[in-house]
Amino acid sequence: MGTKNTNAQVEPTVPCASNLDELHSEYKQYKLLRKKDEMNTKCDAGTSAYILSCAWLQKYEKFIMYEQFEQNSGFAPTDDHFETKHPGLIKNKDELCEVDRDGANLYGTGTIKGLEREYIDQYLDSKKKF
Numbered sequence: 001m002g003t004k005n006t007n008a009q010v011e012p013t014v015p016c017a018s019n020l021d022e023l024h025s026e027y028k029q030y031k032l033l034r035k036k037d038e039m040n041t042k043c044d045a046g047t048s049a050y051i052l053s054c055a056w057l058q059k060y061e062k063f064i065m066y067e068q069f070e071q072n073s074g075f076a077p078t079d080d081h082f083e084t085k086h087p088g089l090i091k092n093k094d095e096l097c098e099v100d101r102d103g104a105n106l107y108g109t110g111t112i113k114g115l116e117r118e119y120i121d122q123y124l125d126s127k128k129k130f
Contacts, residue, residue, distance in 0.1 A: 016082070
């Protein structure tokens with residue numbers, strides 16, 4: 001039990017969208033993943049989870065033109081969209097892996113039955129202002 005911290009870099013497995021049709025296809029895949037995530041909010045203990053930077057995710061949504069597709073508005077990406085709006089590599093280490101010497105973000109609450117306070121049972125402090 002516990003968390004696993006890995007800083008391994010994973011190469012992309014699918015090519016990046018380079019035209020409007022590919023962008024729309026990627027939008028549909030992303031929308032499906034979002035829906036699955038919303039429906040799967042009560043996972044069993046021990047289920048793998050991945051934390052992703054909100055800043056990167058917001059850049060990604062702009063890249064795939066999520067809002068425009070959601071609103072079904074007539075639009076076309078600019079000529080330089082695929083270069084200037086690309087979110088780049090996910091670098092969670094830079095945005096999420098703060099040095100938490102005081103243990104302000106990771107702590108055991110003692111609220112999960114069977115897990116003592118020395119176990120980390122709450123990973124992100126919901127009261128922290130971002």
